[in-house]
Amino acid sequence: MRRTRRRIRPALAVAVVAALVFAACTDGDERGGFRPGAVDVGDPYVPGAGNGGYDVAGYRLAVRYDPATDRLSGRAALTATATTGLSRFNLDLAGLDVSRVAVDGRPAGSGRDGDELVVTPRDGLSPGARFTVEVDYAGVPAAKADGQLGSGGFLHTADGAIALGQPWSAATWFPVNDHPSDKATYDVEVTVPDGLAALSNGVPGERTSADGWTTWRWAERAPMASYLSTLVIGDYRVHSGTHAGRPMVTAVPASLPATGPEAASLARTGEIADFLASRFGPYPFDSYGGVVVTDARIGYALETQSRPVYGPGFFRGGRPNPGVVAHELAHQWFGNSVALSRWSDIWLNEGFATYAEWLWEEHDGGRTAQRTFELEYAATDWSRPSVDPGRSRLFGAAVYKRGALAVHALRRTVGDDAFFRILRTWTTERRDGNATTDDLIALAERVAGKPLRPLFDAWLVGGSAPALP
Structure with missing residues (x-):
C-alpha cells in the first residue's frame, strides 16, 4: 500500500498474548475435551482481529448488492481444518445479520459478540478434522473507522460500492478469519443491477444475466490474506485482455477520459510487471490488472491481490503515474505472495x-x-x-x-x-x-x-x- 539502535528479536510477546487469549476464552466451555477457539490471534497491532483453533483453506462467496437500497445479502461457505479440538469457534463479521449457520451441512448454534460471530457445531471438531461452514447473512454494510487511513471496509458510493482497506476490510462484507496469518483461496460471485461492473480478485469467470441483474464471477486460486480481497461496484469502463498468457483486467470509472492519466498508467501494468519479474522472479499469480476509483475517501492505493486499487490522489497532476503502479505491483511478490505473519x-x-x-x-x-x-x-x-x-x-x-x-x-x-x-x-x-x-x-x-x-x-x-x- 502507498500513501498520498535496538536489536531485532522474535516477537515472543505476540505468542504470549495469543496463549493468554486462548486460555481466557476456554474457561467454562469444555465438552468431552473440546474447547472454544481463541477469539483473537493475539496481534497487538489489530486487537480483536482474527481467531484461533482452525485454518481456512478456501472461501466461496455469493453476494448480491443493490446500490439503490445499499443492502447486501450473501452466503459464505468456508472450508477449514481444526488445529485443536473445538467446541465452538469465532468468525469476524461486522454489523450484518445472520439468518443461518451450518457446519458440515448440519444446523449449528450461533451468536454475536460485537464484531464476532460465535459458531457452535452440533458435535465437537477433532484436531485435524476438515469441516465446512455455511453462513447466510444480510444487511446494510458499513465501514470500520481505522484512524490512520480513514474508514476501511465497505463504502457506499454514488454509483455502487467499494470494499477496501488495510489492515482490515473483509469482515465488513463477509464472515472471515480476518488476519493475514490465515491465507486462503477465494471464489466470488457478485450479483448487481445490469449495467454496473462488479470487480474482484483473480481470474474472471462466466458472466450471466437474468431479470435485470448480472452476476460477475472471480476466482483467486493462490492463497490470499483477507485484507487483500476487494469488491468494486459501479459504472466502469472495463478492459479485458491477456498478458503473458494470463488474463489482464483493468477498469477506470466511465466518468474519466478513456485516454486520461489513469488509463495510461494502468496500460503499463504488463510492462512494469515484466520488469519486476526480471528482478524478483516469476510473477506469482494467475491474472493481472488494476482498478482506479474516484471516491475521495480512498486516499491511498492498495495492493489487492492480482488487481490493485488506485485512489484518485495519484493522478491529480494530470500525468500518468507509473511509479504507484510499480509500488502496488511489487507488493504482489512482497506482501501478497509472501505475506506477513504479524x-x-x-x-x-x-x-x-x-x-x-x-x-x-x-x-x-x-x-x-x-x-x-x-x-x-x-x-x-x-x-x-x-x-x-x-x-x-x-x-x-x-x-x-x-x-x-x-x-x-x-x-x-x-x-x-x-x-x-x-x-x-x-x-x-x-x-x-x-x-x-x-x-x-x-x-x-x-x-x-x-x-x-x-x-x-x-x-x-x-x-x-x-x-x-
Whole structure:
C-alpha cells in the first residue's frame, strides 16, 4: 500500500498474548475435551482481529448488492481444518445479520459478540478434522473507522460500492478469519443491477444475466490474506485482455477520459510487471490488472491481490503515474505472495515495494536507485524504527523509506549478484506463505554466506544514522 539502535528479536510477546487469549476464552466451555477457539490471534497491532483453533483453506462467496437500497445479502461457505479440538469457534463479521449457520451441512448454534460471530457445531471438531461452514447473512454494510487511513471496509458510493482497506476490510462484507496469518483461496460471485461492473480478485469467470441483474464471477486460486480481497461496484469502463498468457483486467470509472492519466498508467501494468519479474522472479499469480476509483475517501492505493486499487490522489497532476503502479505491483511478490505473519513486520511489504519504485524509476530513464538512496538517507529521521513501529506509525515514513534504505544497504553490502539471488530465493521459497523479519535475515545470511544481522539491526531499528556501506 502507498500513501498520498535496538536489536531485532522474535516477537515472543505476540505468542504470549495469543496463549493468554486462548486460555481466557476456554474457561467454562469444555465438552468431552473440546474447547472454544481463541477469539483473537493475539496481534497487538489489530486487537480483536482474527481467531484461533482452525485454518481456512478456501472461501466461496455469493453476494448480491443493490446500490439503490445499499443492502447486501450473501452466503459464505468456508472450508477449514481444526488445529485443536473445538467446541465452538469465532468468525469476524461486522454489523450484518445472520439468518443461518451450518457446519458440515448440519444446523449449528450461533451468536454475536460485537464484531464476532460465535459458531457452535452440533458435535465437537477433532484436531485435524476438515469441516465446512455455511453462513447466510444480510444487511446494510458499513465501514470500520481505522484512524490512520480513514474508514476501511465497505463504502457506499454514488454509483455502487467499494470494499477496501488495510489492515482490515473483509469482515465488513463477509464472515472471515480476518488476519493475514490465515491465507486462503477465494471464489466470488457478485450479483448487481445490469449495467454496473462488479470487480474482484483473480481470474474472471462466466458472466450471466437474468431479470435485470448480472452476476460477475472471480476466482483467486493462490492463497490470499483477507485484507487483500476487494469488491468494486459501479459504472466502469472495463478492459479485458491477456498478458503473458494470463488474463489482464483493468477498469477506470466511465466518468474519466478513456485516454486520461489513469488509463495510461494502468496500460503499463504488463510492462512494469515484466520488469519486476526480471528482478524478483516469476510473477506469482494467475491474472493481472488494476482498478482506479474516484471516491475521495480512498486516499491511498492498495495492493489487492492480482488487481490493485488506485485512489484518485495519484493522478491529480494530470500525468500518468507509473511509479504507484510499480509500488502496488511489487507488493504482489512482497506482501501478497509472501505475506506477513504479524503486522509489526509491515516493512517487509512497504520497504521492498518502495525500493521497487526506485528500481523502476531508474529503469524508466529517471533518477538512479543510488541517487534516491543518498537523498533519502540524508532526510531520514533515524529515531523512528522500521520494525515494530507502533500502531500509530504502521504506515509511517520509517516503514516505507527507511525500509527501502535497508534494502539498498543490503544490496551495497553483498553486491548485486547475491542481492538479487536473495530476493529471488525469498520469493520462491516463501511463495504463497507467511514470513517475519527474522526469516528474511536468516535467508539473506544463508544465500550471502555471511552474517548480516548487525546490518539489518542498524538500518531498521538503530537510533542513529548507520555508516554507509
